[in-house]
Amino acid sequence: DVKVTQSSRYLVKRTGEKVFLECVQDMDHENMFWYRQDPGLGLRLIYFSYDVKMKEKGDIPEGYSVSREKKERFSLILESASTNQTSMYLCASNLDRVPYEQYFGPGTRLTVT
Amino acid sequence: AQSVTQLDSHVSVSEGTPVLLRCNYSSSYSPSLFWYVQHPNKGLQLLLKYTSAATLVKGINGFEAEFKKSETSFHLTKPSAHMSDAAEYFCVVSFRSGGYNKLIFGAGTRLAVHP
Numbered sequence: 001d002v003k004v005t006q007s008s009r010y011l012v013k014r015t016g017e018k019v020f021l022e023c024v025q026d027m028d029h030e031n032m033f034w035y036r037q038d039p040g041l042g043l044r045l046i047y048f049s050y051d052v053k054m055k056e057k058g059d060i061p062e063g064y065s066v067s068r069e070k071k072e073r074f075s076l077i078l079e080s081a082s083t084n085q086t087s088m089y090l091c092a093s094n095l096d097r098v099p100y101e102q103y104f105g106p107g108t109r110l111t112v113t
Numbered sequence: 114a115q116s117v118t119q120l121d122s123h124v125s126v127s128e129g130t131p132v133l134l135r136c137n138y139s140s141s142y143s144p145s146l147f148w149y150v151q152h153p154n155k156g157l158q159l160l161l162k163y164t165s166a167a168t169l170v171k172g173i174n175g176f177e178a179e180f181k182k183s184e185t186s187f188h189l190t191k192p193s194a195h196m197s198d199a200a201e202y203f204c205v206v207s208f209r210s211g212g213y214n215k216l217i218f219g220a221g222t223r224l225a226v227h228p
Contacts, residue, residue, distance in 0.1 A: 099145035100216070101159055107156045109154065
């Protein structure tokens, strides 16, 4: 079974703090993704990575950065957290071949106060 | 352009009755299609996937979906709802953009199951 794990289920941070969200997958997947999920807005892609040290912007990259130093690990970084980044963050991974289904982690619910 | 429309934002059924969650898609080529389920405060779990091998796709927990190209639909069904089926369901299409493969998510359908 594919397993995608995220470092925290719930996180509370203060405005201006630097926040790291970690994601690890154990299936040697090439691609990894970070989404945020908000009521009424669905899932929106923040960043994705198709290889170690490679990254591509998704639909809403502003205020975020990512790091992928090892194939199994993909980190999302909030350089200076703001209240509008309070959200559910979901990590996913997949193989780079048809049908490209993605496997999701359990999510991190981040609250910025 | 690729898009996914889930026709109902909320569906309510009684336990033991059939479930139908409707999804229409738009794709410029033969798509891969998926249904995911999300229970409260959990990640998304893959229910089933269509990859052109067979138009009727069986998934986990008794769910199935039928790909109808002429209607551009991929509706999710289950013969008999269980209380544990209460969750949010997402219809998803896979597409290629800028050399990378991405997913487009529908807005979701919240399924309520009543005793």
